[in-house]
Amino acid sequence: MANGRVVQTADRTIGSRQLAALLPAEVLARPGYRALADAVRTLILDGRIALHVRLPAERELAEAVGASRATVTGAYDLLRGSGYVRSRRGSGTWTELPDGHRPVGAHAIVGGIGGRADGEPGIDLAIAAMGAPEGSLAEAFAWAAPRLPQLARSPGYHPFGLPDLRTAVAERFSRRGLPTRPEQILLTSGAQQAFSLVVSLLCRAGDRIVTENPTYANALDALRHARLRTGSIAVSDAGWDMEIAESTLRQTVPRMAYVIPDFHNPTGALMPPEQRLRLLAVTRATGTWLVVDETIADIALDVPAPAPLASLAPRGGADHVITIGSLSKTHWGGLRVGWVRATAKMIAELTAVRVSADMTGSVLDQLVALPLMDDMDRALPARLAQLRIQREALVQALQRHTPEWSWRVPPGGLSLWVDLGEAVSSALAERAAAAGVHIGRGARFGVDPGTFEHRLRIPYTLSADRLDEGVRRLAGAFHDGIPLPSAVDRPHWVA
Numbered sequence: 001m002a003n004g005r006v007v008q009t010a011d012r013t014i015g016s017r018q019l020a021a022l023l024p025a026e027v028l029a030r031p032g033y034r035a036l037a038d039a040v041r042t043l044i045l046d047g048r049i050a051l052h053v054r055l056p057a058e059r060e061l062a063e064a065v066g067a068s069r070a071t072v073t074g075a076y077d078l079l080r081g082s083g084y085v086r087s088r089r090g091s092g093t094w095t096e097l098p099d100g101h102r103p104v105g106a107h108a109i110v111g112g113i114g115g116r117a118d119g120e121p122g123i124d125l126a127i128a129a130m131g132a133p134e135g136s137l138a139e140a141f142a143w144a145a146p147r148l149p150q151l152a153r154s155p156g157y158h159p160f161g162l163p164d165l166r167t168a169v170a171e172r173f174s175r176r177g178l179p180t181r182p183e184q185i186l187l188t189s190g191a192q193q194a195f196s197l198v199v200s201l202l203c204r205a206g207d208r209i210v211t212e213n214p215t216y217a218n219a220l221d222a223l224r225h226a227r228l229r230t231g232s233i234a235v236s237d238a239g240w241d242m243e244i245a246e247s248t249l250r251q252t253v254p255r256m257a258y259v260i261p262d263f264h265n266p267t268g269a270l271m272p273p274e275q276r277l278r279l280l281a282v283t284r285a286t287g288t289w290l291v292v293d294e295t296i297a298d299i300a301l302d303v304p305a306p307a308p309l310a311s312l313a314p315r316g317g318a319d320h321v322i323t324i325g326s327l328s329k330t331h332w333g334g335l336r337v338g339w340v341r342a343t344a345k346m347i348a349e350l351t352a353v354r355v356s357a358d359m360t361g362s363v364l365d366q367l368v369a370l371p372l373m374d375d376m377d378r379a380l381p382a383r384l385a386q387l388r389i390q391r392e393a394l395v396q397a398l399q400r401h402t403p404e405w406s407w408r409v410p411p412g413g414l415s416l417w418v419d420l421g422e423a424v425s426s427a428l429a430e431r432a433a434a435a436g437v438h439i440g441r442g443a444r445f446g447v448d449p450g451t452f453e454h455r456l457r458i459p460y461t462l463s464a465d466r467l468d469e470g471v472r473r474l475a476g477a478f479h480d481g482i483p484l485p486s487a488v489d490r491p492h493w494v495a
């Protein structure tokens with residue numbers, strides 16, 4: 001399907017046991033039809049059951065949840081009446097969103113932030129990245145300056161990347177437990193270009209791929225532009241739904257799966273080792289390219305930085321894994337230095353695509369990146385300490401100004417995935433903009449339009465006082481006396 005939407009197919013199913021496992025304990029303890037309908041509706045709105053997924057037959061679900069068939073029939077009737085499922089005689093019941101829901105257009109999380117009408121400066125809470133560490137860029141430039149003239153004698157085209165930096169990136173992978181040769185590295189203009197190149201090389205319009213849901217908004221946009229058919233793996237505060245992920249992968253046999261296992265953007269979740277192994281095994285079995293985005297892996301605040309996911313694969317079992325990363329979170333997004341790690345053959349193929357896109361990366365940026373890369377392990381602790389302080393400041397600001405919202409403090413990463421308790425995040429983001437706050441509303445991170453409307457992603461990448469001011473303004477917009485319009489009309493259950 002064109003028109004910029006992620007294409008959905010109606011050929012995925014959720015089993016009765018899988019659905020039962022997603023239901024809250026209180027619903028399973030007393031499975032009334034209203035409670036069951038309410039729980040399924042919440043799972044749909046929260047992206048934990050994707051749209052256009054076939055629900056289990058009534059009899060099977062009744063058995064799995066220990067309810068009467070009439071209870072499930074009643075629940076499905078309610079869901080149908082309120083537009084959350086659609087049934088066709090003889091072929092089943094699928095998840096949907098009601099016609100009245102208001103999906104919001106995709107706007108990239110980029111661009112400046114206007115101030116308030118009264119001249120107060122704006123606060124950008126849409127970007128989960130920090131400024132460069134104090135002093136380090138200037139030192140790196142000073143190191144690079146005398147080395148530039150020699151490099152400048154050549155034409156300056158290095159499509160694979162500056163050789164010394166390729167070596168440095170490969171060595172860092174090796175030190176972190178994934179032996180890597182420089183030929184296995186392509187240097188790119190950030191992780192975003194790395195991802196776009198991988199998608200261009202591997203996928204054709206109409207191919208099936210799988211991403212987490214929610215996931216990194218700009219990756220979703222790249223997939224939309226490539227017109228891929230996107231299936232999803234739910235990630236919630238409780239982590240990955242690996243059983244459903246495995247069955248989705250086996251059912252749809254996608255060309256590519258894209259995951260952010262380390263301090264996942266936006267939830268901050270960290271994938272446990274056992275799930276990493278399962279993901280490696282199932283993608284290998286289905287012949288799916290596994291694209292692992294490790295851009296945030298080093299922002300490990302409460303736990304040691306995880307080893308590269310591909311390092312867990314049995315010997316020779318990681319050729320289908322493509323790892324991407326960058327210096328944007330550890331150092332600075334303004335330095336456009338990222339990479340892809342894959343087999344040497346794939347790196348050569350990706351480089352051919354890169355030449356058609358932008359020929360080569362900036363020699364200057366890569367030269368400056370060299371000392372930063374070498375110094376990373378020494379410099380990182382100070383940055384992480386600063387982020388821990390800011391994370392705590394954000395938590396305190398939320399407790400002070402919006403105690404009715406809820407959140408889980410992630411073990412790393414750069415943001416909180418805040419639950420507003422109501423599906424008003426797009427309306428709130430719009431109102432907040434008038435108050436000079438730019439914020440990533442939940443729907444930007446959802447595979448299906450109209451989902452995650454009760455979530456906001458709030459990064460803790462600003463100073464404590466800016467965070468407090470930003471949350472104060474958000475709270476002002478939230479409590480402003482005029483109710484925020486809900487993106488999803490609440491169903492009026494009638495019986």
Ligand SMILES: Cc1ncc(COP(=O)(O)O)c(C=O)c1O
Binds near residue numbers: 129191216325327337
């Ligand atoms: C998960 C993830 N991948 C990729 C990127 C893009 O990073 P880069 O600036 O290296 O292109 C980001 C930046 O926010 C990110 O969070």
